[in-house]
Amino acid sequence: FQSLTETSDVSYRIDRPHDPAEDVTIAFDDPDLAIDWPLPVTSVSARDREAPGLADFLKHREG
Known part of the structure; x- marks a missing residue:
């Protein structure tokens, strides 16, 4: 969030x-x-930096 x-x-x-x-x-x-x-994004956790895009998430979720 911001x-x-x-x-x-x-x-x-x-x-x-x-x-x-x-x-x-x-x-x-x-x-x-x-x-x-x-605002500029200034702080991103490692988990969020490595997160997939929505399309990739949905593709893997639907299997």
């Missing part, structure tokens, strides 16, 4: 206990999504 203010609150809605095996990461800079980030 915050446009000095402080931010993030809320997640969950309906069952967290299972790391269900975590999903999609590339923040996927050209197919073409997200116009309002």
Whole structure:
């Protein structure tokens, strides 16, 4: 995510206990999504840097 203010609150809605095996990461800079980030991206975790694009994620998910 990208915050446009000095402080931010993030809320997640969950309906069952967290299972790391269900975590999903999609590339923040996927050209197919073409997200116009309002600020320069300055910090990206290793996990997010290595994330697949949406098309690759869907292809592997559908098998």
